[in-house]
Amino acid sequence: MTNEVTVPLLPCASIDDIATFYEALGFHSTHRQRRPNPYVAMRREDLHLHFFELDGFDPEQSYGSCLVLTPDIEELHRAFAAGMRAAYGKVLMAGIPRMTRPRARKNYDGLGGFSVIDPGGNWIRVVQDPAATESPEPSPTGRLAKALANAVVQGDSRGDTHQAVRILDSALAHPQPDDDPVTQVQVLVYRAELAMVLHDRETAAEMLARVDRVVLTVDEAERAASTFEAAADLAAALR
Structure with a gap:
């Protein structure tokens, strides 16, 4: 079959903190609940991320991660950076949450990528879609x-x-x-x-x-x- 959609489901200490952070990046909530379990679904165009809250969860110890394939990492990074500047007065580069800069990854065939580390300690790894790239960075x-x-x-x-x-x-x-x-x-x-x-x-x-x-x-x-x-x-x- 075709047209299936996979949505990552990631842990966090607070769905409220998660929602506030992702709203700054241009997402909006499509579903939110406190019972029977705290859960929030965030969406930005075709990008869907869902989160569940755990009591006592330590974001510093999180292993949550997912890949986001995009045809233009620079455009998405600029949008996220603009959202951070508007919400926080700066691009967050230290602590949790934070965001890295777009850089070529030799372990990804020279294609570019950057990461968003969200309030849950999840690494949202944004990488260049190979299908939308004619030539990756040379070695x-x-x-x-x-x-x-x-x-x-x-x-x-x-x-x-x-x-x-x-x-x-x-x-x-x-x-x-x-x-x-x-x-x-x-x-x-x-x-x-x-x-x-x-x-x-x-x-x-x-x-x-x-x-x-x-x-x-x-x-x-x-x-x-x-x-x-x-x-x-x-x-x-x-x-």
């Missing part, structure tokens, strides 16, 4: 690019922030004359984002200060435009 080349790709797998896919930090710190500790400046900016901004996840504001500020010292040509600055947008969001979160 990374160069020392920094490979380190960044490995760190993204650990930090954004596995959620192992500490291992991602170790990879990037090792790469940043040994700069080379032929390092690509754009990749250097990307590495520094991602390292700042990881610092925010670890509530290390001092390191985040240090990384952003180092971004300001990277010399770029006009063409390189254009290539790094989206990364500078991420840096601006991080700077706003630090204020």
Whole structure:
């Protein structure tokens, strides 16, 4: 048969917190109940997410996760980011809830993705739909690019922030004359984002200060435009 629809059913500590968060991202509630069990269904266009509440549930210990395939991760990320800015005054990058930036995933054939970690600790993994993509990102080349790709797998896919930090710190500790400046900016901004996840504001500020010292040509600055947008969001979160 065709036209079946799969809807993820995810745990949370509070359906009220879940509803408030997802409404900020442009969702609306299609069903809500307290009895016989607390349950809320959220929808944004063709994206459906359902949640059930558990007494004593710890979002930090959640293993809840699902994949969202979309033809345009950048568009969806921009919409979510705009919703966060309107509701919270900034893009949430630390703690629970938070959202990562779109980045190519070498463990997803070079296609891009980002994650929303919601108030229930669920990882909503938004990835580029292969069917809507003509050519994924090429395999990374160069020392920094490979380190960044490995760190993204650990930090954004596995959620192992500490291992991602170790990879990037090792790469940043040994700069080379032929390092690509754009990749250097990307590495520094991602390292700042990881610092925010670890509530290390001092390191985040240090990384952003180092971004300001990277010399770029006009063409390189254009290539790094989206990364500078991420840096601006991080700077706003630090204020």
